Amino acid sequence: MTDWKFMARQLVKNPLSLAGIIIIAIFVVLAIFAPLIAPPPEGHLNHYMIPRDGYSATPQLPSEEHIFGTTEGQYDIFYGVIWGTRSAFHVGLVVIGIVVAIGIVLGSLAGYFGGVIDEIIMRITDIFLAFPALILAMAIVAAIGPSLRSVMIALTVVSWPSYARLIRGDILQVREEDYIEASRGIGASNFRIIMRHALPNAIYPTLVMASLDIGAVVLAAAALSFLGLGAPEGYADWGQLTSFARNWIVGPSGDPLRHWYAVTIPGLFILFFVLGWNLLGDAFRDILDPRLARR
Amino acid sequence: MELRSYITRRLLLLIPVLFGVTIFIFGITMMFSPIERASLYVTDARQMTNIPALIETYGLDQPFWVQYGNWISEVFSGNLGWSRVVGMPVWDAIWAFLPTTLELAIFATPIIIFTGIFLGTKAAAHKDRPLDHGTRVMAIFGWSLPTFWLGLILLMVFYGYFTGLLPPSRLSIPMEMVVNSASFIRYTHINTIDAILNLNGPVLLDALRHLILPVITLSVTQVAFIMRLMRSSMLESLGKGYILTARAKGLAERVVVNKHARRNALIPVITVAGYVLAGMVNGVVITETIFTYKGLGWWAWQAAVRLDIASVLGFALFNSVLFVLVNLVVDILYTRVDPRVRLGGVMQ
Numbered sequence: 001m002t003d004w005k006f007m008a009r010q011l012v013k014n015p016l017s018l019a020g021i022i023i024i025a026i027f028v029v030l031a032i033f034a035p036l037i038a039p040p041p042e043g044h045l046n047h048y049m050i051p052r053d054g055y056s057a058t059p060q061l062p063s064e065e066h067i068f069g070t071t072e073g074q075y076d077i078f079y080g081v082i083w084g085t086r087s088a089f090h091v092g093l094v095v096i097g098i099v100v101a102i103g104i105v106l107g108s109l110a111g112y113f114g115g116v117i118d119e120i121i122m123r124i125t126d127i128f129l130a131f132p133a134l135i136l137a138m139a140i141v142a143a144i145g146p147s148l149r150s151v152m153i154a155l156t157v158v159s160w161p162s163y164a165r166l167i168r169g170d171i172l173q174v175r176e177e178d179y180i181e182a183s184r185g186i187g188a189s190n191f192r193i194i195m196r197h198a199l200p201n202a203i204y205p206t207l208v209m210a211s212l213d214i215g216a217v218v219l220a221a222a223a224l225s226f227l228g229l230g231a232p233e234g235y236a237d238w239g240q241l242t243s244f245a246r247n248w249i250v251g252p253s254g255d256p257l258r259h260w261y262a263v264t265i266p267g268l269f270i271l272f273f274v275l276g277w278n279l280l281g282d283a284f285r286d287i288l289d290p291r292l293a294r295r
Numbered sequence: 296m297e298l299r300s301y302i303t304r305r306l307l308l309l310i311p312v313l314f315g316v317t318i319f320i321f322g323i324t325m326m327f328s329p330i331e332r333a334s335l336y337v338t339d340a341r342q343m344t345n346i347p348a349l350i351e352t353y354g355l356d357q358p359f360w361v362q363y364g365n366w367i368s369e370v371f372s373g374n375l376g377w378s379r380v381v382g383m384p385v386w387d388a389i390w391a392f393l394p395t396t397l398e399l400a401i402f403a404t405p406i407i408i409f410t411g412i413f414l415g416t417k418a419a420a421h422k423d424r425p426l427d428h429g430t431r432v433m434a435i436f437g438w439s440l441p442t443f444w445l446g447l448i449l450l451m452v453f454y455g456y457f458t459g460l461l462p463p464s465r466l467s468i469p470m471e472m473v474v475n476s477a478s479f480i481r482y483t484h485i486n487t488i489d490a491i492l493n494l495n496g497p498v499l500l501d502a503l504r505h506l507i508l509p510v511i512t513l514s515v516t517q518v519a520f521i522m523r524l525m526r527s528s529m530l531e532s533l534g535k536g537y538i539l540t541a542r543a544k545g546l547a548e549r550v551v552v553n554k555h556a557r558r559n560a561l562i563p564v565i566t567v568a569g570y571v572l573a574g575m576v577n578g579v580v581i582t583e584t585i586f587t588y589k590g591l592g593w594w595a596w597q598a599a600v601r602l603d604i605a606s607v608l609g610f611a612l613f614n615s616v617l618f619v620l621v622n623l624v625v626d627i628l629y630t631r632v633d634p635r636v637r638l639g640g641v642m643q
Contacts, residue, residue: 016432127315130615134577135595139611142599143323219441223581226443228600242444246585249451256455263451267444274439282435 010287011280020279023272031085038082048083048236050075059248059262069261071244075234077262081269083236088273091148091221092214095155100210102160104203107167108194112175118168125161133158134220141229148231151224155217163210170202177201205288212284215277222270238273241266298630305623316615317370320608321363327604329355375612376605380597385609388594394484395465395590396579398502401485402510407517407571412557412564414518415525419533419560420552430522437519442578446512446585453508461508463586470501509586513578517571525564532560562632569622576614 011017030037040047053066053074062069068077110121128136137154144150174180175198183193224230225239233240244262251258324332333349350356354365369375375385383391418430453461466474466486473479473495474486482492487506490499532538533556541555542548576592583592591610598606 016435123311123315126312127319130312130316130619131611132573132576132614132618134580135611135614138580138595138599139320139323139604139607142602142604142607143326215439219439222441223443226441227581227584227596239441239443242441242447245447249447250455253458256458257451260451263447267441267447270441270444271436271439274441275435278435278439282431 007284007287011283014283016279017283020276020281020283023276024280027085027089027273027276030082031089034082034086038079040079048087049234050080050083050236052076052234059245059259061258062261068265071241071262072248073234073244075241075244077241077265080236080241081238081266084238084241084266084269085273087148087231087235087237088218088221088270089214091152091155092218095152095159095217095221096211096214098156099160099163100207102156103163103167103210104199106160106164108171108199110164111168111171112190112194112198114175121164122168125164128158128161131158134223137220137224138227138229141224146229148225148235148237151221151230154224155220159213159217163206166206166210167203170206171198174198174202208284209281209288212277212281215274215281219270219274238266238270242270298627301630302623302627305626309619309623312619313616316612316619317367318363320612321366324366324604324608325359325362370612375609378594378598378606378609379603380601380606381594385606388606389591389609389613392589392591392594395588396583396592398485398487398506399509399513399579399582399588399590400575401487402506403513403517403575406510406514407521407575410514411518411521412525412561415522416529416552416557416560418522418526419529419556420548422530427526430526434519434523437515438523440515442512442516443581443585445515446508446582449508449512450585461504463505463508463588465502465505465588466498467501467505470498473498505586505588509582509588512585513575513582516578517574520574521564521567521571524567525560528560528563529556532556535559562629565632566625566629568625569618572621573618576618 011021035047041051044051053060053070053076056074057072059072060066060070060074066076066078068081070076071080106121110118136158137151140154140157141150144153171194179201180193180197183197188196221230222237222239222242225237226243228243231237231240242263245259245266248259248262250256329350330346332355333346333353354362357365373386375389377383378385378388381388381391414430414433418427421427449461450463454463465471474481474489479489479493479495479498481489483489486502487499490496490502533552535556538551538556541551546555579590579592580596581592582588583590584596587593595607595610597603598610
């Protein structure tokens with residue numbers, strides 16, 4: 001475990017990854033304490049639906065009551081971005097969790113057994129990888145009907161093949177190691193060898209990198225929501241909040257930047273969330289890549 | 296192995312992939328009931344009453360394989376269905392929207408490649424110095440930027456604050472009229488090229504003015520990607536023995552970096568051309584949507600939002616074929632660029 005201590009020290013020492021850790025920590029706090037930071041109004045049943053203050057189309061400037069202002073349709077931006085943090089973690093964690101699970105199962109089957117199984121699984125990944133991801137996700141969401149759940153299904157369908165391939169590659173590297181041969185020699189079952197020997201020795205770096213992809217997943221989900229293919233109207237979701245601003249990028253004449261808050265604030269939350277994960281991921285990649293380490 | 300037989304084998308390997316892609320696409324349409332799918336064939340409201348007849352005619356209640364067979368033979372004869380959002384066949388719609396998207400790509404691609412390679416080289420040559428850290432932070436920012444949001448911000452500033460400086464859409468209305476007039480010959484439907492061929496300065500300037508923001512929006516993420524890749528590839532190349540040799544024989548550092556290191560570092564960058572293409576296709580949907588730049592991406596977005604499934608799937612199929620072919624070309628180029636890659640080895 002000294003490896004992990006060394007790694008942790010490297011991550012904290014590097015200002016960029018430290019910034020990433022701090023950003024993610026702030027978002028975790030926002031998500032956990034959302035009910036305290038942006039308390040839902042009395043009798044508001046679904047806390048993920050943003051409370052409205054009237055139905056007027058024109059966004060309202062930031063005020064005491066709405067500190068980040070309101071969007072078109074009077075959705076409170078502050079409430080939306082705070083609870084949107086929860087939606088972001090929800091989408092990111094669920095998609096990455098499922099994708100990694102599928103990747104581990106199919107990747108280790110393909111890598112460990114090789115032969116026909118490998119060939120079949122890899123040809124299936126070829127098919128999925130033959131599409132630009134967002135386009136395939138769009139097609140899937142359009143086919144099963146726009147909703148946040150469809151977005152998660154679509155992102156899972158488009159992203160599992162890369163993980164299956166990565167994990168297959170990891171397993172291939174350790175498959176011929178002596179300790180695998182040894183456990184086979186003492187009669188361990190294939191299942192036991194994969195679970196107890198091959199996986200633990202092969203995939204931790206891949207798992208860590210995969211978990212840092214949460215930022216990328218959230219970015220893709222936000223893009224789909226922005227395009228009108230995600231959460232239902234009024235759901236606390238950063239992509240959708242950004243899309244509410246589309247008709248208000250140019251203010252009335254003489255005050256062209258009047259609705260800057262509606263345009264910028266939700267996007268800044270997306271940017272910083274993704275940035276946090278990417279900063280961490282970038283530093284981590286350098287630590288893991290021995291060819292680039294400390295030359 | 297000889298190049299020709301390599302290409303043949305690669306083309307043969309494409310068949311199962313494309314077979315899988317079409318099964319998958321068709322599988323998505325099969326998630327709809329026969330009635331819903333029959334309505335895909337409806338081209339105007341009067342036909343709505345004929346739905347049972349349409350189900351009968353097109354065999355929409357037949358087993359999967361029969362329907363797949365019917366569909367794939369239609370696809371091979373160029374019939375991808377009817378695009379409801381634009382009221383023309385999907386295949387015609389693809390050709391009608393393609394020039395607009397190509398116009399974006401023609402400007403974005405060189406910017407992405409040259410900026411990415413240039414900045415990546417600089418970063419590697421200045422490893423661990425301020426320039427390297429600066430470009431690194433820029434790249435991580437660029438990679439994390441929600442492009443749809445970037446587009447809105449750019450419009451807010453350059454269309455709102457600087458009133459009308461860099462507007463959305465493809466051409467301003469007066470220029471649109473010029474382009475559509477009889478005296479303006481539309482050779483390619485790519486406005487900038489047509490303007491040059493017609494020697495029409497105002498149209499060219501107007502088209503360029505409308506291109507700046509979409510091209511920036513489309514390029515940022517990809518530049519960041521290429522730049523990071525180029526940096527690590529350069530670092531690897533700079534650590535090789537031939538660099539030491541080049542330095543030892545007293546070559547100027549500029550020559551060492553630009554000639555000896557960079558040429559070798561370019562090889563890995565070529566291999567990701569397919570990913571860059573995929574990234575651009577994704578970006579095109581978002582960019583064209585924000586700027587109402589009515590090309591393939593805008594059309595696909597309209598289709599997805601209005602549940603015009605024939606168009607969405609036609610677009611997806613078109614892109615997957617394009618993507619697969621580009622990857623094939625990249626692999627072939629790779630063997631040409633890097634003589635160390637033996638064709639037999641690549642096959643494994």
